[in-house]
Amino acid sequence: MIEQGDFANGTSSATSQLVHGGFRYLLKRDIELVKNARREREILRRIAPNLVKSIPLALLCYKGDPYPLTGMQLAAHYYNCLSKTDETEKSIAIRDVRKIRHLVGPIATNSLKGCVLLWDSMVNDARLTLATLKDAHQHGAIVANYVRFLDFVRKPETANSENGIYRIVAEDVISGKRFEISARKIVSATGPWSDHIWRKDPSYDGTSRLLTENAKGIHLLLPRYGKEDDNAYGLITFTQVNKQQRRNPRVIFILPGAHNTSIVGTTETTPEEELASVRPSANEVTYLLSETQRIFPEKRLNKDTIIGAYAGTRPLIAVNQHSHGFAKTDFVSREHLITESLSGIMYLYGGKLTTHRQMAEETGNHLAAFLKVPRACKTATHPLPSAIGEASGADAERLVKRYGAGYRTIQKFITEDAGLGELVTSSLPFTKAELLYAYWGEMAITLEDVLWRRTRIGWTPGQGVDIAPQIAQFLGEKNNWNDTRIAAEVEAYRERIRWLNYNL
Ligand SMILES: Cc1cc2nc3c(=O)[nH]c(=O)nc-3n(C[C@H](O)[C@H](O)[C@H](O)COP(=O)(O)OP(=O)(O)OC[C@H]3O[C@@H](n4cnc5c(N)ncnc54)[C@H](O)[C@@H]3O)c2cc1C
Structure with missing residues (x-):
């Protein structure tokens, strides 16, 4: 990989951090899609219990919203029934406005008709991806970051044959070195x-496989509104729309993040920019900020309130199963192909x-059939080692929640060198051992990898920009970086944050 x-x-790493059925697809009557995603949520809760946490979402119903409260309540009840949720996950409607504010924070009550509680889950998306890769690695997969696919090596005599070997040219992004990789099958x-x-595929026929329209999505990181603990509620509200837009209303999530x-x-x-390098635009930021202000009128929100922001691109399918240029097309669901x-x-x-997980299972089944190897996929039942585990004591619990079984390695670092048990800075719950673990146990290469994805220090006020030199110095000492490398790492991280925040 x-x-x-x-x-x-x-x-x-740019999602809403939800593991969810997609309530709004239910409103569009896409029952199969929702049922399927609800089932996957159950599986992920089981195999990654430390990362995938249930969360109650309060769906706020205001006067003028496209759906009445009773309709929402029925839909939420049905949503819950679509999977085997536990007893605590009941959907209820609350009409008492004071109670709603008590639960979710100081929201606007003018014309609030009530709210419906439904249940989904939240996850640290970057860490779930990492946990999955670590599990794959433990099962024999070779995984390499900072290695780019450049092109297929066109060898007609081998490609396209059942027993042929495919070859690609790849590049080590750090050193610039190019090399070939061969495989019996290649999956993009x-x-x-x-x-x-696809454009490099020898059978490329000039068509696009993905839609760019409506593909880009951004998120703002704001200080927590509502409860500051693990029991915080998420909010879903409809954006204000005119009558024509009512049939396709947009929703806004306000969710408790890391x-x-x-x-x-x-x-x-x-997206106006190149798909892969999207960042929040000024219009998008203003739009989300004003919608949040509408829900929390007592807060004084302006651009200075924003901690950070990020953007991602949805891979939306543009092809249908009869599209030419493809030998075989299995239309698996409306959502993935x-x-x-x-x-x-x-x-x-x-x-x-x-x-x-389901996409990977289906792909694995296809590969196994192609390679004629027996297959019994276990990913729906086998827990991810870095997302399970228990420990006692506040510090140990925090580590287990984040690193699962990896917590033992971190503890070993601390046993061998007590200094590594110190916090990186008194204001953040991260020990030096965790930073080292990001490099030695989780293949981080750059400072950004550590601050933005492994630890999410980039989501804290100031985004870790001030402590970046201190962290780089520490990591540099442990990894034999010279002063030039340390300075370059800090500058690259600062530049990344500046670039992301350009329109804030
Ligand atoms: C704004 C937004 C919010 C979302 N929220 C949610 C949510 O809350 N819950 C949910 O379930 N889903 C959500 N999604 C959908 C979800 O994020 C995506 O479906 C999913 O992350 C896609 O994963 P992927 O691996 O296909 O793409 P990516 O995560 O983008 O991975 C593709 C990878 O391919 C690599 N790559 C590209 N070219 C090359 C090359 N030449 N060589 C080597 N590597 C290469 C890239 O670097 C990239 O890391 C959201 C999507 C968006 C845009």
């Missing part, structure tokens, strides 16, 4: 970049973070 940047540097699972790979943030999202716009081109290259398109 090669990845051109850090693991999860693309869409998979490159999300919004899929068309880049490090006591509120994650506010999302948008659906057509697993297909094979005439040259025998497999592509995975679309889907959600929530359904990634």
Whole structure:
């Protein structure tokens, strides 16, 4: 498995952090899709219990919203019934406005008719991706970050034959060195970049496989509104729309994120920039900020309130099963597509973070049939080692929640060198041992990998920009970086944050 940047540097670290059935698809009567995603949520809760946490979502109903409260209540009840949820996950309607405010925080009550509680789950998307890769690695997969696919080596005599070997040219992004990789089958699972790979496919027919319209979505990170503990509620509200838009209303999520943030999202716009390098635009930021202000009128929100923001691109499928240029097309669901081109290259398109396991299972089944190897996929039942485990004591519990079985390695670091048990800074719950673990145990390469994805220090006020030199110095000493490398790492991280925040 090669990845051109850090693991999860693309869409998979830019989501709403929900593992969910997609309540709004239910409103569009896409029952199968919702049922399927609800089932996957159950599986992920089982195999990654430390990462995938249930969360009550309060669906706020205001006068003028496209659906009445009673309709919402029925839909929420049905939503819950679509999977085997536990007893505590009951959907209820609350009409007492004071009670709603008590539960969810100081929301606008003017014309509030009530709310409906439904249940989904939240996850740290980057860490779920990492946990999955670590599990794959433990089962024998070779995974490499910072290795980019460049092109297929066109060898007609071998490609396209059942027993042929495919060869690709790849590049070590850090050293610039190029080399070939051969395999009996190649799968492109490159999300919004899929068309880049497809364009290099020997059977490329000039068509696009992905839609760009409405593909981009951004999120704002704001200080937490509502409860500052693990029992915080998420909010869903409909945006204000005119009558014509009522049939396709947009929703806004305000969700409790890591490090006591509120994650506010999302948008659906057509990216003006290159698909893969999207960042929040000024219009998108203003839109989300004003919608949040509408829900929390007592807060004084302006751009200075924003801690940070991020953007991602949805890999939306543009093909249908009869599209030419593809030898075999299995239309798996409306949301994702697993297909094979005439040259025998497999592509995975679309889907959600929530359904990634199912997509992988289906792809694995297809590969096993092709390679004629027996297969008994266990991913629905076998827990991910870095997302399970228990420990006693506040510090140990925090580590287990985040690193699962990896917690033992971190403890070993501390046993061998007590200094590594110190916090990186008194204001953040991270020990030096965890930073080292990001490098030595989780293949982080750059400072950004550590601050943005492994630890999410980039989501805390100040986004870790001030402590970046201190962290780089520490990591530099442990990893034999010279002063030039340390300075370059700090500058690259600062530049990344500046670039992301350009329109804030
Ligand atoms: C705004 C937004 C919010 C979302 N919220 C949710 C949510 O809350 N819950 C949910 O279930 N889903 C959500 N989704 C959907 C979900 O994020 C995506 O479906 C999922 O992350 C896609 O994963 P992927 O692996 O296909 O793409 P990506 O995560 O983008 O991964 C593709 C990878 O391919 C790599 N790559 C590209 N080209 C090459 C190359 N030449 N060589 C090597 N590697 C390459 C990229 O670097 C990238 O890391 C959201 C999507 C968006 C845009």
